[in-house]
Amino acid sequence: xxxxxxxxxxxxxxxxxxxxxxxxxxxxxxxxxxxxxxxxxxxxxxxxxxxxxxxxxxxxxxxxxxxxxxxxxxxxxxxxxxxxxxxxxxxxxxxxxxxxxxxxxxxxxxxxxxxxxxxxxxxxxxxxxxxxxxxxxxxxxxxxxxxxxxxxxxxxxxxxxxxxxxxxxxxxxxxxxxxxxxxxxxxxxxxxxxxxxxxxxxxxxxxxxxxxxxxxxxxxxxxxxx
Amino acid sequence: xxxxxxxxxxxxxxxxxxxxxxxxxxxxxxxxxxxxxxxxxxxxxxxxxxxxxxxxxxxxxxxxxxxxxxxxxxxxxxx
Numbered sequence: 181x182x183x184x185x186x187x188x189x190x191x192x193x194x195x196x197x198x199x200x201x202x203x204x205x206x207x208x209x210x211x212x213x214x215x216x217x218x219x220x221x222x223x224x225x226x227x228x229x230x231x232x233x234x235x236x237x238x239x240x241x242x243x244x245x246x247x248x249x250x251x252x253x254x255x256x257x258x259x260x261x262x263x264x265x266x267x268x269x270x271x272x273x274x275x276x277x278x279x280x281x282x283x284x285x286x287x288x289x290x291x292x293x294x295x296x297x298x299x300x301x302x303x304x305x306x307x308x309x310x311x312x313x314x315x316x317x318x319x320x321x322x323x324x325x326x327x328x329x330x331x332x333x334x335x336x337x338x339x340x341x342x343x344x345x346x347x348x349x350x351x352x353x354x355x356x357x358x359x360x361x362x363x364x365x366x367x368x369x370x371x372x373x374x375x376x377x378x379x380x381x382x383x384x385x386x387x388x389x390x391x392x393x394x395x396x397x398x399x400x401x402x403x404x405x406x
Numbered sequence: 407x408x409x410x411x412x413x414x415x416x417x418x419x420x421x422x423x424x425x426x427x428x429x430x431x432x433x434x435x436x437x438x439x440x441x442x443x444x445x446x447x448x449x450x451x452x453x454x455x456x457x458x459x460x461x462x463x464x465x466x467x468x469x470x471x472x473x474x475x476x477x478x479x480x481x482x483x484x485x
Contacts, residue, residue, distance in 0.1 A: 243472065283477045285415070285420075288422060289422070327420075329419060
């Protein structure tokens with residue numbers, strides 16, 4: 181059975197094409213590109229909300245996109261226990277919709293971070309099954325608001341429900357910072373309670389091809405397909 | 407009628423822009439300035455004939471649905 185997927189494009193999305201190529205190359209299945217004003221979504225196994233600056237990051241990152249017409253369908257897709265992945269701006273959109281807990285605020289040092297970073301898995305879920313415990317992944321980040329924040333009560337909930345999927349860690353170079361953006365407990369990605377929705381700041385779709393510096397991003401799609 | 411809504415990050419949340427502004431002001435000699443935090447002001451018009459209750463209800467609903475993310479922000483209606 182072939183794996184079907186879709187990528188939603190908002191005005192200002194700029195990683196939608198990367199996400200489409202990522203899905204086409206790795207799933208070998210049907211991949212749809214859906215404009216945010218659409219009101220129906222094909223029945224697919226995975227939907228990606230891509231990175232970028234949807235609606236120019238006006239008001240708050242992801243705030244405007246979270247009110248787009250297609251979002252009702254995206255929520256239905258998630259409630260149907262199918263996979264939903266928000267990358268970077270997509271993660272911000274998922275928190276603004278309320279499908280994921282917490283919020284993403286300005287990076288602690290106020291700098292836009294565009295570089296390779298290192299992450300490892302924290303708790304097991306279907307998005308990271310193919311990743312070994314303690315395996316360090318090299319995946320790029322490109323964000324200004326990636327500093328994950330939630331209150332203590334929510335943090336305890338995320339831990340108790342094992343919803344923390346990825347955390348930033350030290351890489352092979354000793355000068356690499358462990359927590360690049362100031363996120364609480366160095367959180368790089370979380371899932372919902374049912375673990376079919378993942379939001380992450382690093383860009384796996386920029387780390388899969390031979391011409392990328394790293395191919396570690398493949399592991400996420402490989403985990404879902406396996 | 408002109409409505410002003412002040413939106414700011416909750417007190418316990420780090421507001422790095424305010425910190426940078428504070429450093430800049432301090433270096434310009436404004437050493438008495440401290441605990442600077444930056445927020446945002448949203449201004450909008452509502453019809454004059456709207457009742458007080460309806461006005462309050464509409465503003466609250468708009469803040470909840472879009473203007474404010476209550477996980478990180480709080481708001482105050484000015485004047």
